[in-house]
Amino acid sequence: MAETIQRKFLNDSPVARWTALVLIALMMFFGYMFVDVMSPLKSLIESARGWDSGTFGTYAASEYFLNVFVFFLIFAGIILDKMGIRFTGLLSASLMVIGASIKFVGISEWFQGTGLCAWLDSWWVSFPGSAKMASLGFMIFGCGCEMAGTTVSKAIAKWFKGKEMALAMGLEMAIARLGVFAVMWLAPMISNHFDKSVVAPVAFCTVLLIIGLLCYTVFVYMDRKFDRQLIAAGELKEEKSADEEFHVSDLKYIFGSKMFWLVALLCVLYYSAIFPFQRYAPNFLEVTLGIDAESAARLFSCFPILAMVLTPFLGALLDFRGKGATMLMVGAVIMIACHLSFAFLLPAFPSKWLALLLVVTLGVSFSLVPAALWPSVPKIIDAKILGSAYCLIFWIQNVGLCLVPLLIGKVLDATGGYTVPMIIFSSFGVLAFIFSFYLKIEDRRKNYGLEKPNII
Template identity: 40%
Template sequence: MTEAIRQRLNDSPVARWTVLLIVATAMMMGYFVNDVMSPLETLLEMPREAGGLGWTPSDYGFFSGSSGLINVFLLMLFFSGLILDKMGIRFTGILACSLMVLGTLLKLYGVMVDFGSDMVSFFGFELPMSVAVASLGFAIFGVGYEMTGITVSKAMVRWFTGHELALAMGIQLAMARLGTAAALSISAPIARHFTLSMPLLVSLAFLIIGLLAFLVFCVMDRKLDSSVSSQTTNSEEFHWSDIRVTLRNPGFWLITLFCVLFYSAVSPFLKFSTKLMVIKYGVDTDIAGFFSSIAPFGTIMMTPIFGLINDRYGKGVTLVITGALMLTCVHFGFSLPLHNSTIAIALMVILSIGYSLAPAALWPCVPKIIPLKCLGTAYSMIFFIQNFGRAIIPMFVGKANETDSSYTTSMLIFGFTALGAALIAVAMFYVNRQKGYGLQLPNIKS
């Protein structure tokens, strides 16, 4: 009878897709808030009498980087995974959403209140009080933001294993990037028409909606949990020794190295791509951003499609290899002395396909290698290590652009980084054969 209840709940398409919509909404709200201040740099740097906060570019740079302070330097991203595996999805999700709300409240306070000329010293930085308070809020938000990401990923695995896992992850990723696109599109107009704090007030409302949505998920997840609780064994519970088992898994390290190299060849590139279009391809500054947006907007449409293909036909590692090779060709193409804007558009379209293809197949591979009980720790370690690569590569690219303004050297850096990811994916293909992970098998069980 218990099994029948579990099957009715877990195999119900309505239940599964309702869960996806709920948790993806919470994640989308987090993505919106994470980027809501990005278009406001110019307004923040205006004098207070003109409606700004009088921040300097250095102040804004410190604020922008503050979201990772607690996660990276205090290892909170790693501990978030431990909390998730030890305390469960429901507890960690509520904690994560609450931290995002708390952090945004602090950020709103830092923007709304006039602290006068009060300054704060922080490791050599002399920061206005508004910057310090807003940065503290962003750092706390960042903990909840990353924690929400790994919690939603584990929830997807719990509800969609044996079903449309890759499609579900693809839709969740598409909704998250839609949140980013919305923030970049409407934040500045809202601030100009109302006040500088209004986008944060909207953000706060969105996060509260996300928290309430997650509470609804908790009710559904508790029903699933109670229906299978009698079948839970000690082997399905997380133990600290499971961390050692994860670290000894060669598949885990191959996926981690792939993520470091692949995302280091995409995310930093997108930050440099607008200026690349202007300088190398002569694109007008007013539309250069459109060229750069081809990739993220393309992933919104294509990632779910590739996820569905992976679910039905498998070949996950093959898709990952193909995506990495496409990215490699794009970067080497950008390094060539070709200055036609049509070529730039074509390369960005290919990049968007590769950027959709590899993640759609990669993330569903993780639960095939790592058991559910320690999946949160595995995701958190992957993201933690990945952040170092995404921080180091832009430093090399920035130096390269100072000595070679043609972008040839920097594109070669991105190209060889992507090539490294492709080689790691090939190694993953052979290790999968040896270990029998099943990475080439369909996710939907017949």
């Protein structure tokens, strides 16, 4: 009888809630693989399709174009809060598959000889038709991927409320980052196996996205059962009251929150120093160390390893000990040191072991941030507008992720080297440290609980 009471809801079962986490994390794992599948192939795509660094930077930025300039992520937040995690998750996974398929067609050999490609080549001639088509697909994929990220965050907040939320978010990010590690190894291997093909790795990752859609479909059935249990227990209503229902006017509570803006600015600064760097890192190591593209990709694949190991432990530390704002400050300091070392130390002492040390250490910074940042949002934002808050944070983040690759591509073409881009990345870390320090002061003044443990 006691056991029955203890496991009143599906998420009270450790097996059920961690299975749910694995299912949704796999969708993000495959999504992260697709995001970076072209990164270790930069030199190859440039020679095979006539791209340059500026073209590659524009292509990389296209992932965020619709999210930023058409405000898709803001609409995604409204969809998430109105329609829930099941509908929104399936929609986002489907958009990823559709966008990936278009990108696959755009870089395929078959497409290069079509009339559509010839027409695309006829305007904005400095940007090849293959890049235009690939960018269109990447835009649609980016809508789905960013929507999926916010949906997964809200799903974890629901399934792990009062439980190991930071640990769960940390593990989800660790599994997702494993995708970066995997694709840095697999993309060159698959490409070499198919005679230096840029198409085969993209096709492989597109198939994995379909599997991710199937994984989320299984989670949908689990979540539907969980909701039925909550409704039967009176903890969730089938029809929400006017006060409980999300209204667009509720967004004013997000925009009026100083803490929200601090977290959002921290997010865009941290991730603008990481994700755009990932796009160029294999080529940076290839040029700086004088090694081939495959060796550079394998070297950079170590980036997420320490992050994968540390993030769950840091999440557990937050759950039981707290100190979230302090972790953000430490992460900023590590980021500054690593990017400055990439700018000046590694070119002066071009060693694979030094490069490996810096890459892995940067991964530590990347593990501190999500473990501390994302679990802090439910502490400062009401649950009924949590999805919109996450999407608005992702939208602000996407502004940086869209513009920074463009900036880095232009700077590379103008300077011909990576020193200035690395200084730019380190400057983001300096600003992040300032904002994280201010966040800690505000938390101490108003007692939001960012430094407190999640499990009391």
